[in-house]
Amino acid sequence: MQNANQGRAANLDGDGLAIGIVQARFNAELTAKLAEACLAELKTLGIEPKLITHVTVPGALEIPVALKAMADSEDYDALIALGCIIRGETYHFELVANESGAGVTRVSLDHQLPIANAILTVENEAQAWARAEDKGRDAARVAVEMANLMDELE
Template sequence: MQGSDKGQAASLDGQNLRIGLVQARFNDKITSALAAACTQELLALGVPERHIRHITVPGALEVSIALQAMADSEHYDALVALGCIIRGETYHFELVANESGAGVTRVSLDSSIPIANAVLTVENEAQAWARTEEKGRDAARVAVEMANLMKELQ
């Protein structure tokens, strides 16, 4: 395929990026660990600490509106959604998981700003803890890579 970028290395240079994090406080110990792993990775990728804005909201359903406000500010190159939804005994899990994911996607598409979705949707707390560190780091890498890609495409 002519002009294809297939095989192109991802740019994980965060030196000139501004990244916003929105963390749900529900399941706070888990989401705080997600945020810490994400922040540590952003710093390791060269994002200056002064260019990382970390805010918290009550729960996963509130993440999208905060992301929207940050996207509307045009101060960020990428955003990260952080949360943890653990299945309970009712349909509430499906509602929150589906609407949270849809909200994050909608904000990203409507604003044309990349959003790394690190809202865990798990069966139990053990599954959440098993994924926290890697998912936080992965979200940072996705945010940086996509921010750089979007700059390249514009």
């Protein structure tokens, strides 16, 4: 079987793509930085602002529910999850990190819809700040590339 896109550069042309973003409000300053970088990159990639739906939810555990509602609508070419989970002194970090990640993956697989998971899971706030801008930009690029790839594969 021939690999159709082997050796080709990623298709980052966002023209005409509809993107949904779900942003957690917990650790709001950090997730706002993720969103700012993500939205700026989506614009750079040619996504029209009117084709971007950006909603917020309380925290990372609520992200998959909102993603599922967006996926159920069949209005989007790709989705983006933005959040930040910082390790604390209890097991709660592992629970939130694992369950939010599993939920995002399940929605993506159940709907065969690309979801760029930019829910940061870090040891401390300094690590989160060091990653927020790059991960926000990366999420936009992943969403556009995967939306285009899924279109090619259909």
